[in-house]
Amino acid sequence: MSAAPILELRDVCAAYGPIQALRGVSIRVAPGEIVALIGCNGAGKTTTLMTVSQVVRATAGDVTFDGCSILGVPTADVVARGLCHVPEGRRIFARLSVRENLAMGAFLVRDKALIQRRMDDAFQLFPILGERAGQLGGTLSGGEQQMLAIARALMLEPKMLLLDEPSLGLAPLIVRRIFDVIRSLRERGIAVLLVEQNAQMALRAADRAYVLETGAITHEGPALTLLDDPAIREAYLGA
Amino acid sequence: MRDRIVRLLVATLAAFLLALPVASLRGNSSTGFTIVWTPAFVTAAMVLVGGAILFAAVEAQRRGTAFWDARAATDSAVGRRRPCAAQAWTLGVLVATVAALPLLGLPGAWTKLLLETMVFATIAVGLQITIGMAGLLVLGHAAFWAVGAYTFGLLTVHQGWNFWIAFPAAGVAAALTGLVIGLPALRLRGDYLAVVTLGFGEAVRWVIKNEQDVTGGDANLPGNIVPGSFRKPMGALGEWLWQPAAVDGRTFEPGTVQALIDRECYWFALVLLVVCVACVHLLAKSRVGRALFALREDETAAKCMGIDTTRVKLVAFMASALWAGLAGVVPAVHRGSINPEMFDFNTSVLFVAMVVLGGLGSITGSIVGAALLWMLPALLANWFPEVQEYRYLFFGALMAAMMVVRPEGLFGGARRKGAA
Amino acid sequence: MLQNLWNGLVQGGIYAIVALGYTMVYGILLLINFAHGEVLMIGAYTGVATLAGCAGTGAMEAVGFMPCLAMAIIGATCVSAAYGFAIERAVYRPLRGAPSLSPLIGAIGVSMVLQNYVMRTQGASPIYAPMSHPAYVASLGASNWDIGPVSIAPLDLVVLVVCVALMAGLWMFVQRTRTGTAMRATSQDRVMAGLVGIDVNRVISVTFVIGSALAAVAGVLLALFNTQAKYDMGFTSGMKAFTAAVLGGIGNVPGAMLGGVLLGVAEAVGIQLLGAEYKEVYSFVILLAVLIVRPKGILGERVAEKV
Numbered sequence: 001m002s003a004a005p006i007l008e009l010r011d012v013c014a015a016y017g018p019i020q021a022l023r024g025v026s027i028r029v030a031p032g033e034i035v036a037l038i039g040c041n042g043a044g045k046t047t048t049l050m051t052v053s054q055v056v057r058a059t060a061g062d063v064t065f066d067g068c069s070i071l072g073v074p075t076a077d078v079v080a081r082g083l084c085h086v087p088e089g090r091r092i093f094a095r096l097s098v099r100e101n102l103a104m105g106a107f108l109v110r111d112k113a114l115i116q117r118r119m120d121d122a123f124q125l126f127p128i129l130g131e132r133a134g135q136l137g138g139t140l141s142g143g144e145q146q147m148l149a150i151a152r153a154l155m156l157e158p159k160m161l162l163l164d165e166p167s168l169g170l171a172p173l174i175v176r177r178i179f180d181v182i183r184s185l186r187e188r189g190i191a192v193l194l195v196e197q198n199a200q201m202a203l204r205a206a207d208r209a210y211v212l213e214t215g216a217i218t219h220e221g222p223a224l225t226l227l228d229d230p231a232i233r234e235a236y237l238g239a
Numbered sequence: 240m241r242d243r244i245v246r247l248l249v250a251t252l253a254a255f256l257l258a259l260p261v262a263s264l265r266g267n268s269s270t271g272f273t274i275v276w277t278p279a280f281v282t283a284a285m286v287l288v289g290g291a292i293l294f295a296a297v298e299a300q301r302r303g304t305a306f307w308d309a310r311a312a313t314d315s316a317v318g319r320r321r322p323c324a325a326q327a328w329t330l331g332v333l334v335a336t337v338a339a340l341p342l343l344g345l346p347g348a349w350t351k352l353l354l355e356t357m358v359f360a361t362i363a364v365g366l367q368i369t370i371g372m373a374g375l376l377v378l379g380h381a382a383f384w385a386v387g388a389y390t391f392g393l394l395t396v397h398q399g400w401n402f403w404i405a406f407p408a409a410g411v412a413a414a415l416t417g418l419v420i421g422l423p424a425l426r427l428r429g430d431y432l433a434v435v436t437l438g439f440g441e442a443v444r445w446v447i448k449n450e451q452d453v454t455g456g457d458a459n460l461p462g463n464i465v466p467g468s469f470r471k472p473m474g475a476l477g478e479w480l481w482q483p484a485a486v487d488g489r490t491f492e493p494g495t496v497q498a499l500i501d502r503e504c505y506w507f508a509l510v511l512l513v514v515c516v517a518c519v520h521l522l523a524k525s526r527v528g529r530a531l532f533a534l535r536e537d538e539t540a541a542k543c544m545g546i547d548t549t550r551v552k553l554v555a556f557m558a559s560a561l562w563a564g565l566a567g568v569v570p571a572v573h574r575g576s577i578n579p580e581m582f583d584f585n586t587s588v589l590f591v592a593m594v595v596l597g598g599l600g601s602i603t604g605s606i607v608g609a610a611l612l613w614m615l616p617a618l619l620a621n622w623f624p625e626v627q628e629y630r631y632l633f634f635g636a637l638m639a640a641m642m643v644v645r646p647e648g649l650f651g652g653a654r655r656k657g658a659a
Numbered sequence: 660m661l662q663n664l665w666n667g668l669v670q671g672g673i674y675a676i677v678a679l680g681y682t683m684v685y686g687i688l689l690l691i692n693f694a695h696g697e698v699l700m701i702g703a704y705t706g707v708a709t710l711a712g713c714a715g716t717g718a719m720e721a722v723g724f725m726p727c728l729a730m731a732i733i734g735a736t737c738v739s740a741a742y743g744f745a746i747e748r749a750v751y752r753p754l755r756g757a758p759s760l761s762p763l764i765g766a767i768g769v770s771m772v773l774q775n776y777v778m779r780t781q782g783a784s785p786i787y788a789p790m791s792h793p794a795y796v797a798s799l800g801a802s803n804w805d806i807g808p809v810s811i812a813p814l815d816l817v818v819l820v821v822c823v824a825l826m827a828g829l830w831m832f833v834q835r836t837r838t839g840t841a842m843r844a845t846s847q848d849r850v851m852a853g854l855v856g857i858d859v860n861r862v863i864s865v866t867f868v869i870g871s872a873l874a875a876v877a878g879v880l881l882a883l884f885n886t887q888a889k890y891d892m893g894f895t896s897g898m899k900a901f902t903a904a905v906l907g908g909i910g911n912v913p914g915a916m917l918g919g920v921l922l923g924v925a926e927a928v929g930i931q932l933l934g935a936e937y938k939e940v941y942s943f944v945i946l947l948a949v950l951i952v953r954p955k956g957i958l959g960e961r962v963a964e965k966v
Contacts, residue, residue, distance in 0.1 A: 053854060079856035091851040093844045104844045107837070108856040152855065250749070257745055260705050260738045262780035266712030268789040278780040376763050423951040430691050430763055431950065434901055438943035441898070449936045584894065588771055595764055632779065635771025642765040643753045 004067065006031045006160055006191050007052065007083070012061035014044075014051050021047045023215040024061065027193070029160065034182065034192045036202040036223060038236055039212035045195040046088055048212065049162045052193070053085040054078050066159065080108050082159035088168065088195075090149040094138030098129055101137050101148055105155030115155070122151040125181065143174035150181060160191040167198045179205050199236040203227045211236070247290045255283035289636070297644055338509055341502045350501045352617055357508040358569045360609035361515045363593040364602055365562025368519060370591065371600040372528060373555040374535030375425075376433040379440025380590045383413040383560040385582035387567025389447060389454060392577055397453075406568050413564020414557040421556040425549055440587050447579040455578075504573040511569070515562050516602055522558065523602075531555055532600075585631055592634045595641055598648025607649065661809050663927040669815045671923020672822035673884070676877045677900035678907070678915035679829060680870030686846035686910035687866055689759070693766035694746055695874055696897020697773035698739050702875025703888040704781060706735035707788045714789035724794040728879075735875040742773075743871025744864055752860070770893075778890040785887035818880050825873060826916050832869075833912055842866060846910065895939060899926075902946040908959025917957060 005028040014022040022044045029035045039045050050056035052063055054075050063071050070078050079085075093101050102122055106115045123130030126147040132140060140148060146166055153161055163182065167175040175198070182205055185192055196202035203209055203223045211219040211232060219226060226232050262278035341350055362384060369375045387409040394405040424435040447454045522528050530551045533541040542548050571577050593612050597604025612634065619626040641648065677699060684692045709731040713719045719727045750769055754762040789795060799817065803810040833839040845852040845862045853859050881896060882888040899922060907918025922942060929941040949956065 055850060055853065074858070075853040076856045076858045079854065085854045087851065087854060091848050091854075093847045093851070095847055096840065096843060100840055100844075103837075104840060104852075104855050104857070107841060156856065253745060257738075257741060258780075260708075260734070261701050261742075261777060264705075264708055264712075265781075266708035266710065266715065266786075268711045268714040268787075268792065271715030271717075272708075272712040282776075370760070374758070374760055376760055378767065420947075423947055427950060427954050429759065430689075431905075431954075433763060434691060434898075434905075435946065435950065438898055438902075438946055442940045442943045445937065445940050585771075588767060591764065591767065599760070629775070629779065631771055632775035635768045635773075635775065637768070639750050639765045639768030639772065642757070642761045642768070643750065646757060646761045 005029055006066055007193065008064045009052065010062045012051055012063060013059045014047055014056055015059050021215055022051065025212070025215070025217055027210055027217070029191050029193055031159070031191055032186060032189045033208065034186055034194060034206045036194045036196060036206035036209040037212055038196055038199040038202055038209060043212040044215040045212055046164055049085060049164050049193070049195060052162060053083065079156065082156070083162070084153035084156055084158040085162040086149050086153045086164060086166065088164040090145045092137035092140070092145045092148055094136065096137055097134055098137060098148060099133045101152055102155055105152030108156060118155050118157065122154060126151055143170050146170060146178055158190065160193070161185065163192060163194045165195060165197060167196065167201060175201060243294055247287065247294065250290055251283050251287045254286035255279055258282035293640060293644060300645065334513060338506065341505055347498060347501060350505050352614060354501065354505045354508050354573065356610050356613045357512045358566050359593065359613050360606045361512045361566040362563050362590055363597070363605040363609045364515050364519050365559045366590050366594050367600070367602060367605050368522065368555045369559045370594050372523060372531040372535065373552055375429050375552060375556070376591070377436045377559065378433050378591065379436035379587050380559070380563055381582040381586035382440040382443040383417060383563035384567045385443055385447065385579070386416050387413045387564030388571045388577045390564070391568045392571045393453065406565070409568050410561045410565040413567070414561040417557040417560030418553065421553050425552045425556065437584070440584060444579050444582055500573065504569060508569050511565060519602055527551060527554060589634060592638050595638055595648060598650040601648065601650035604648055604650030660931060663931045664924060665809050665811065665815070667924040667927025668920060669818050670926065671920035672819050673877050673881055674900050674903045674922050675916045675919025676822055676825050676873045677896060678903040678919045679912065680874050681901050681904040682909055682912060682915040683866050683870050685904070687842070687849070687863055688751065690751065690762050691766065691901065694769040694773060695870065696893030697770050698742050698871045699874040699878040699896060700777065700888070700890065700893030701742055701773065702735040702739035703878030703882040703892060704777060704786065705738045706731040706879030707786050707882045707888040709734045710788050711786065714792045719789070719792055719794045724798040732876055732879050735879050736872045739871045739875030739878070740868045743867040747864060747867040774890055774894065781890065783890065785889035787887045788883055790886050814883060818884065821876065821880065825876060829873070830912065838865060899942045902942045905946060905956055906949050908956030911956065911958045914956055914958035
């Protein structure tokens with residue numbers, strides 16, 4: 001952890017009206033590192049990601065990406081700097097074809113040949129998407145939609161991905177496939193901040209992890225250490 | 240601050256440029272193009288002044304908000320309410336004063352103006368049920384007013400019905416019309432209702448215009464001279480409640496008749512307004528009222544709580560229409576004539592503007608809104624006759640500005656929008 | 660009868676291009692843009708003033724009617740687009756995210772302001788297009804062609820050709836271009852569109868500009884059709900175009916085109932069967948009927964969405 005972090009949150013607070021959702025969250029992610037953020041419902045995991053991609057404005061603290069503060073930068077510009085967000089529930093453009101969905105992922109790329117090359121890469125990573133290229137996004141199954149959502153984010157060749165609940169509502173076999181892909185991102189040098197309810201899966205895939213409780217970080221450390229921590233095991237792993 | 244001034248200057252310049260082709264440029268097929276500079280400059284000046292006022296208002300509000308919020312918070316925390324008895328007394332004295340005004344020698348013009356204001360206030364308070372409580376925008380409310388007025392007029396003039404039967408009939412007719420329009424429209428998203436009621440308002444106006452034989456078309460209701468039967472009371476009680484001014488046979492000096500009619504209609508309008516306010520107030524406190532507020536905040540959640548949303552909306556919509564219908568009786572009697580142009584789209588928007596200005600959900604607000612929007616232009620017109628012509632321009636601007644700056648209206652804010 | 664249907668078809672073409680503006684804005688913002696009809700009216704005023712001015716300066720005699728018409732349409736398009744852009748910036752953008760009643764009331768306010776503004780500055784009486792000018796008579800004022808029982812005016816053909824061209828152009832734009840796809844993506848999920856790097860505010864501005872430009876063309880054509888422009892023309896045509904959009908399925912671009920044409924024809928049939936006095940009421944009755952029978956419209960919601 002000596003390298004300069006690619007993403008750093010320093011004492012970030014956020015609120016919805018009178019409700020304080022985050023109370024001073026600090027997270028560091030090194031380049032190429034997979035970091036898991038686990039916690040219960042309503043702990044503020046999704047809000048954390050939203051404040052990073054500037055969909056929700058932080059009320060205090062600072063968010064730096066790649067060395068500069070991105071606080072208050074429009075979401076589109078955050079994406080342009082190489083930080084892609086795959087939100088909860090996948091949010092595929094249902095009435096756009098798979099190919100158009102991927103093209104939207106590369107909205108900021110203007111070179112058509114480059115888009116085509118990356119699209120071919122995506123079809124190689126997820127062959128099923130290649131078979132369905134002309135189909136509308138809304139007609140895909142849940143697992144296929146999740147793959148499309150990740151593939152769409154990768155179209156920009158980002159430096160970092162924010163993944164929100166990629167396993168939500170998917171069959172175990174599909175979940176394993178998705179996590180294989182997430183692990184493979186490490187080889188491509190893409191850092192990942194992974195939010196998960198499925199703590200077991202997340203901790204096995206991640207290098208390090210943070211535990212979020214009612215808007216504050218309560219534990220942090222190497223993922224495997226947390227996996228063995230009795231308190232964590234009891235609270236989040238059901239063992 | 241600097242940022243604001245720059246923005247205001249940009250807006251002023253933009254307004255000038257936008258005004259040029261539309262307001263200043265004239266094309267004439269014999270003389271070619273001419274440019275009349277005045278309107279563009281006036282527009283830019285208006286935007287500059289209006290914008291400055293807006294900024295000042297926003298600034299004042301931002302400073303004031305902290306105070307108001309703190310007070311509201313402590314009020315609700317302690318469960319404090321203004322003493323009820325004192326409130327009732329104030330209200331009673333106010334109503335008594337207004338009722339006594341004509342006896343204290345209020346000039347005729349004022350009586351007329353106050354009377355009209357009370358009619359509009361009744362309609363605005365009724366409209367509060369749909370817009371303020373249920374959160375449904377109605378853009379054809381003038382049509383219910385028209386249905387009430389014409390039902391009353393036709394029943395009395397053509398059928399010779401007694402006032403006390405025709406009066407409730409006007410309200411019922413309006414409410415039933417509301418049912419017919421509401422049934423298809425209320426099952427859908429709220430904004431469809433806005434358009435459907437808008438179309439309905441126009442349709443009603445066209446029907447009145449086209450059915451010449453019955454309604455008198457563009458002219459007034461045929462036989463617009465109020466006949467004796469129009470005002471014949473029902474027995475002793477009616478005699479006492481509604482003392483006809485021009486009852487058969489009695490003779491008056493010219494001018495006195497109008498004064499008497501003015502005065503009686505004034506009291507009638509006042510009673511109607513008071514009853515309306517009481518009913519709407521009770522409705523707001525009732526089970527149905529709470530269901531309406533729930534509906535406004537979150538329709539899906541309300542549905543899940545077991546509220547039959549369509550039915551509740553329909554009740555609200557019909558209650559609103561009922562009050563507009565009843566209020567329609569007053570101009571019919573007072574003016575002795577009605578014509579379709581009184582009930583056009585502008586009038587519907589005027590009602591909405593009254594509710595919006597006063598504050599969504601606030602009864603006091605609606606009354607104040609009606610008073611401001613109806614009396615102020617009329618009074619200003621005494622000195623600046625052109626005020627009346629620019630009224631609707633101003634109303635529109637006011638509505639848009641109000642939404643941007645203070646969506647809760649003058650008297651709203653009791654129920655703030657919650658967390659995002 | 661056939662004559663009436665033909666007239667209805669031409670009228671319907673105009674409704675369709677106005678309906679496109681409603682449907683595109685509704686698709687993205689879920690807002691009924693009440694000021695859309697007024698934007699059309701402003702386009703009509705600009706267009707008619709340009710035509711009249713051209714006639715007055717002698718330009719029309721020099722170059723003929725059609726170039727002047729083209730100029731009028733271009734001028735109207737620019738002015739209306741500027742208005743559409745400004746309205747969105749000044750009123751709708753600050754109200755983004757407010758409870759749904761607020762933008763709706765704001766839209767009514769804008770519509771009132773524009774209508775009364777034009778009435779005050781240009782006068783309450785209509786301004787007339789130079790339809791008796793020799794250049795007009797020589798080009799579009801020529802006598803009608805009779806095909807069987809139907810008599811086709813040259814103006815009808817111009818209107819239809821322009822409408823079809825605009826619709827085809829818009830269709831290509833929405834389906835094939837990057838910005839068009841971004842528009843469709845934004846209308847499906849605004850937050851997600853932001854997360855893939857689409858500048859949502861820009862997309863919305865583009866939507867307003869395109870919708871307003873279409874309305875301006877419709878306004879000029881409508882003014883030629885009626886030989887005049889009047890301050891309240893946007894109100895009625897706006898209402899009808901909105902009906903057309905609902906009829907086709909609001910938020911759906913081909914639906915708006917279909918709805919417009921159908922509404923025009925239905926209105927013509929209504930006039931044929933029931934008389935012209937209730938011309939203004941038919942569209943409202945159709946709107947009610949659609950809402951009762953099939954609220955999502957003819958082409959609404961073609962794909963079932965998975966959650």
